[in-house]
Amino acid sequence: MGLLIGMDEAGYGPNLGPLVVTVTVWEVPGSPREFDLWAAMAEVATQSPSKEPLKLQIADSKQVYSPGKGLAALEKSVLSALRLLGKSPKTLGELSADLKSQISNLKSHNPPWLIGRDLPLPSEVEASLIGDIATKWLECCQRAGVTLRAIRSEIVQPERFNSLVRDCDNKALALSRISLNLLRSVWNPDDDQPTLVICDKHGGRNRYDDLLAEVLDDRMIFAVGESRERSVYRVGSTELRFQMKAEANFPVALASLVCKYVRELSMHVFNQFWAEHVPGLKPTAGYPVDAARFRTDIAEAQQRLGITDDVLWRER
Numbered sequence: 001m002g003l004l005i006g007m008d009e010a011g012y013g014p015n016l017g018p019l020v021v022t023v024t025v026w027e028v029p030g031s032p033r034e035f036d037l038w039a040a041m042a043e044v045a046t047q048s049p050s051k052e053p054l055k056l057q058i059a060d061s062k063q064v065y066s067p068g069k070g071l072a073a074l075e076k077s078v079l080s081a082l083r084l085l086g087k088s089p090k091t092l093g094e095l096s097a098d099l100k101s102q103i104s105n106l107k108s109h110n111p112p113w114l115i116g117r118d119l120p121l122p123s124e125v126e127a128s129l130i131g132d133i134a135t136k137w138l139e140c141c142q143r144a145g146v147t148l149r150a151i152r153s154e155i156v157q158p159e160r161f162n163s164l165v166r167d168c169d170n171k172a173l174a175l176s177r178i179s180l181n182l183l184r185s186v187w188n189p190d191d192d193q194p195t196l197v198i199c200d201k202h203g204g205r206n207r208y209d210d211l212l213a214e215v216l217d218d219r220m221i222f223a224v225g226e227s228r229e230r231s232v233y234r235v236g237s238t239e240l241r242f243q244m245k246a247e248a249n250f251p252v253a254l255a256s257l258v259c260k261y262v263r264e265l266s267m268h269v270f271n272q273f274w275a276e277h278v279p280g281l282k283p284t285a286g287y288p289v290d291a292a293r294f295r296t297d298i299a300e301a302q303q304r305l306g307i308t309d310d311v312l313w314r315e316r
Contacts, residue, residue, distance in 0.1 A: 002193060002194035006255050007197070015292075020154070020260075060245075065260050084141065094121075172204075184215045221235055
């Protein structure tokens with residue numbers, strides 16, 4: 001048996017709302033470098049949209065979600081995957097708790113829009129449908145000898161994000177450290193089990209050996225190759241790949257969907273909160289141009305509520 005691990009993020013670019021980084025861990029028969037998880041999951045998952053109600057679209061979240069499409073496709077995949085782990089979150093708060101990695105060594109507090117309020121789940125899909133999909137998916141996994149071992153996320157709110165960026169003095173470095181610490185929480189580099197880790201590249205970075213060294217306590221890291229398209233390393237029985245378009249790999253694609261789902265739900269609650277304090281306020285997705293408009297629109301309410309810029313706004 002081997003492990004296939006995929007990691008991705010959502011919300012790196014916005015000024016408002018959380019950055020979400022997620023890792024998914026799959027146990028597969030044989031060598032993880034040779035096992036085709038797409039083929040094994042073909043009965044329940046496809047990279048293209050499907051009209052079959054019990055089939056999931058597992059792909060880059062940008063292909064699965066748009067505001068016009070709504071959350072249904074994301075929700076089906078994410079909540080069905082969590083059912084494979086025996087988890088059935090009924091609210092956003094429960095979802096966040098089920099995904100929590102517990103790796104942070106930095107104290108973090110919920111922002112005001114997450115205090116005393118929650119969002120019922122599922123929001124757009126019938127719970128019975130999710131149950132039916134999960135049952136079919138579990139049967140598919142059992143036939144293929146595949147087990148979903150974990151889904152873990154770091155949900156980084158603006159105040160914590162700002163603190164991490166200040167510590168690193170570099171936004172991309174902050175993302176890399178969050179990601180690799182999350183990876184370390186589900187991966188034991190001393191395990192003899194063959195393991196393949198696939199991550200999306202972080203910005204324009206091609207070298208990751210120095211970052212890996214920070215979380216590997218002086219273990220030997222062998223650089224197999226470093227290029228614009230893909231940077232590959234070996235640590236014991238593990239191969240780590242940082243590559244462009246990593247969402248072409250099933251574990252990364254599912255991580256991408258989890259990240260987007262959590263972020264979109266978080267922004268829904270965020271917009272609800274501010275709409276209660278600013279009548280007629282147009283909601284925002286949090287990206288730079290519209291975020292500046294939104295910040296101006298809520299300025300008076302922000303001051304009245306005593307919410308600091310550090311809690312609201314990501315500096316970079």
